[in-house]
Amino acid sequence: MTPVIAPFPANRPRRLRRTAALRDLAQENRLSVKDLIWPLFVTDVPGADAPVASMPGVSRLTVDGVVKAAEEAAQLGIPAVCLFPYTDPALKTETCEEAWNPDNLSNRAVRAIKAAVPEIAVMTDVALDPYNALGHDGIVRDGVIVNDETVEALVKMALAQAEAGADILGPSDMMDGRIGAMRSALEAGGHKDVAILSYAAKYASAFYGPFRDAVGASGALKGDKKTYQMNPGNADEAIRLVARDLAEGADMVMVKPGMPYLDICAAVKARFAVPTFAYQVSGEYAMLKGAILQGWVKEDVMLESLLAFRRAGCDGILTYFAPDVARLLS
Numbered sequence: 001m002t003p004v005i006a007p008f009p010a011n012r013p014r015r016l017r018r019t020a021a022l023r024d025l026a027q028e029n030r031l032s033v034k035d036l037i038w039p040l041f042v043t044d045v046p047g048a049d050a051p052v053a054s055m056p057g058v059s060r061l062t063v064d065g066v067v068k069a070a071e072e073a074a075q076l077g078i079p080a081v082c083l084f085p086y087t088d089p090a091l092k093t094e095t096c097e098e099a100w101n102p103d104n105l106s107n108r109a110v111r112a113i114k115a116a117v118p119e120i121a122v123m124t125d126v127a128l129d130p131y132n133a134l135g136h137d138g139i140v141r142d143g144v145i146v147n148d149e150t151v152e153a154l155v156k157m158a159l160a161q162a163e164a165g166a167d168i169l170g171p172s173d174m175m176d177g178r179i180g181a182m183r184s185a186l187e188a189g190g191h192k193d194v195a196i197l198s199y200a201a202k203y204a205s206a207f208y209g210p211f212r213d214a215v216g217a218s219g220a221l222k223g224d225k226k227t228y229q230m231n232p233g234n235a236d237e238a239i240r241l242v243a244r245d246l247a248e249g250a251d252m253v254m255v256k257p258g259m260p261y262l263d264i265c266a267a268v269k270a271r272f273a274v275p276t277f278a279y280q281v282s283g284e285y286a287m288l289k290g291a292i293l294q295g296w297v298k299e300d301v302m303l304e305s306l307l308a309f310r311r312a313g314c315d316g317i318l319t320y321f322a323p324d325v326a327r328l329l330s
C-alpha cells in the first residue's frame with residue numbers, strides 16, 4: 001500500500017505532534033502491562049537467594065519468594081511469569097535426570113504458584129542446562145550434543161512440568177524435532193491444553209552471559225552453544241525454523257535475543273501472523289539498567305526499548321523490567 005502524501009504545505013506532519021493529546025490520538029503502537037512476561041530465578045540453595053551481580057535489581061528468589069513475586073505480578077496486572085531454576089550443583093549430572101524429577105525445584109515452584117495465585121499463567125523452561133553438569137542444553141556424548149537422546153529427555157521434562165501445572169512450556173533448547181515430540185506426548189498424556197511457546201529463532205548470543213550467572217551455568221559450560229543455537233548472520237533460517245515449529249504444533253513462537261533481532265521479529269510476524277514474542281534477554285537488561293544506574297541514559301529507555309518490540313509486531317515480551325514497567329504504566 002502506498003500512502004498518499006500531499007505536498008508541503010498542505011502536508012505538515014508536525015500538526016499531529018503539536019500537543020500530547022494529538023500525539024496520543026495518532027500513536028500507532030502501545031505497550032501494555034498485558035504484553036509482559038516476567039522471568040524469575042528460583043533457588044533452594046542456602047544463601048543463593050541473593051542479587052545477581054551482573055543484573056542489577058534482579059535477585060534469585062526462594063520458592064516462597066517466587067510465590068510473593070507472582071502475587072505482585074497479579075496485583076500489577078502482569079499476566080505471566082516464567083521460571084528459571086538455579087539448581088543445587090550436587091544435583092547436576094551428565095545424564096540430567098533431575099530435569100524430569102516431578103519434585104524438582106522448578107516443579108515445586110510451579111505448584112506453589114498455582115496454589116497461591118491460580119490466575120497467573122506460569123511458563124517453564126524446557127532445556128537441560130540447569131541440570132547438566134556440563135552446562136549444555138542437551139546431553140553431551142564424546143563432546144557432541146546429541147539431538148535425539150536429548151529430545152527424549154526433554155519430553156520427560158515437559159510432561160513433568162505439565163503435570164506440575166505449567167500453563168506454557170518454553171522449549172529453549174534448539175534441538176531438532178522437539179516440538180513435535182512434546183506435542184504428541186502432551187496429547188497422549190492428557191495435557192492437551194498446555195501451550196507451547198517455542199524458542200523457535202534462538203541465536204547463539206553473547207547477550208545471555210548474565211543469565212548464565214543467574215542460573216549458575218557459567219562455570220559448568222565448556223565451549224559454546226553454536227552447534228544448536230542459530231548463527232547471528234542468518235535470517236532466512238529463522239523463517240524456516242518458525243515454519244517448522246508451527247507445523248510441529250507450537251502455539252506461539254519466540255525470537256531471542258530481542259533488540260538486536262528486531263528484523264527477525266518483524267519478518268516472523270508479517271509472514272506467519274501467529275502470536276509472536278521476543279525475549280529482551282539478560283544482557284540487554286544489564287546494558288540498559290547499567291546505563292540507567294550510571295545516569296548515562298534516562299529511565300525512559302525502558303519503555304522505548306519495549307515499545308520497539310510492539311512496533312516490530314511482537315504480541316508480547318519477556319522482560320526483567322516487567323514490574324518496573326508495570327508501575328510506570330499504571
Ligand code: PBG
Nearest residue numbers: 127129172207208211281282283
Ligand atoms: C537456556 C536459556 C538461556 C536463556 C533462557 N534459557 C541461556 C542460554 O541459552 O545459554 C537466556 C535468557 C537471558 O539471557 O535472559 N536454556
